[in-house]
Amino acid sequence: MLKIETAKNIGFCFGVERAVKIVENVLSTEKNGYVTGDLIHNEEEMKRLEKMGLKSFDLKEKWPNLLDSTVVIRAHGIPMQVSRTLEKSAKKVVDATCPVVSRVASLLQREREKGFELFLYGRNGHAEVEYLKSTVDHLEVLNWQNFQISFSAEKIALFSQTTMDIDGFKEMAKAFLNSRDFFSTFHIHNTICSVTMEREEEVKRLSRSNDLCLIVGGRKSSNTKKLYEIAKRLNENAYMISNASEIQKNWFESVKSVGICSGTSTPLRTIEDIVERLRNFKN
Numbered sequence: 105m106l107k108i109e110t111a112k113n114i115g116f117c118f119g120v121e122r123a124v125k126i127v128e129n130v131l132s133t134e135k136n137g138y139v140t141g142d143l144i145h146n147e148e149e150m151k152r153l154e155k156m157g158l159k160s161f162d163l164k165e166k167w168p169n170l171l172d173s174t175v176v177i178r179a180h181g182i183p184m185q186v187s188r189t190l191e192k193s194a195k196k197v198v199d200a201t202c203p204v205v206s207r208v209a210s211l212l213q214r215e216r217e218k219g220f221e222l223f224l225y226g227r228n229g230h231a232e233v234e235y236l237k238s239t240v241d242h243l244e245v246l247n248w249q250n251f252q253i254s255f256s257a258e259k260i261a262l263f264s265q266t267t268m269d270i271d272g273f274k275e276m277a278k279a280f281l282n283s284r285d286f287f288s289t290f291h292i293h294n295t296i297c298s299v300t301m302e303r304e305e306e307v308k309r310l311s312r313s314n315d316l317c318l319i320v321g322g323r324k325s326s327n328t329k330k331l332y333e334i335a336k337r338l339n340e341n342a343y344m345i346s347n348a349s350e351i352q353k354n355w356f357e358s359v360k361s362v363g364i365c366s367g368t369s370t371p372l373r374t375i376e377d378i379v380e381r382l383r384n385f386k387n
């Protein structure tokens with residue numbers, strides 16, 4: 105019999121759950137409901153909401169006429185200047201930006217007011233990073249591809265995009281500390297979301313203690329990809345899937361135990377389908 109172990113923290117995180125509830129509420133009370141791009145990076149959940157009437161548009165393309173529509177801002181935010189234009193174009197704008205992300209924006213502003221030069225461990229182009237960049241006058245984004253420390257202020261503050269990996273953030277903080285002769289004050293703000301940190305730990309544990317590890321989430325979800333990369337480093341039998349139909353029987357030929365974890369935008373019912381499929385073909 106196949107032993108199936110699911111992570112303690114699985115399914116939607118509270119920020120995604122909150123955003124989905126906001127959209128469901130808009131769809132039940134308003135005539136037209138739009139979202140700016142994908143509300144969350146999960147194709148199946150987006151399809152479910154579209155069936156309920158949700159429409160989406162790309163902020164970089166021509167916008168539809170929004171005068172009689174309510175527009176929901178996605179969970180990881182949109183640039184401030186775009187949300188101001190949206191306020192003028194739509195009947196109503198509802199902000200579903202996760203409070204954890206809004207808190208990072210407030211911290212950035214506070215440190216900027218105190219004269220700190222600001223750095224963010226993150227990925228340029230990610231929705232959250234574009235939002236955070238719009239909230240302060242200058243935010244330098246660093247990752248391991250373009251990593252080069254260069255600064256001019258005496259006071260430095262380092263932050264992280266909420267969905268980045270903790271090991272990479274620690275390495276980056278260490279790299280700054282190696283240059284400490286050149287600045288007087290260094291503030292390290294670990295702004296990685298605790299939900300994603302807990303999932304990283306769970307994935308490490310599940311990958312080590314099971315023969316095979318499944319990471320469940322949408323193809324566009326950066327936190328799902330991050331979890332998969334961690335799992336793959338620790339267990340060569342790690343696979344990223346978005347739903348039960350992608351499971352291949354031959355993965356399980358000599359496998360006695362499987363660990364399952366998910367990205368933060370994966371609905372619980374997708375996990376339940378996967379567990380059921382595994383039980384059916386292996387037991």
Ligand code: SF4
Pocket residue numbers: 117118119120179202203204205266267297298299300368
């Ligand atoms: S992963 Fe964290 S920051 Fe992102 S939506 Fe979920 S709770 Fe908010």
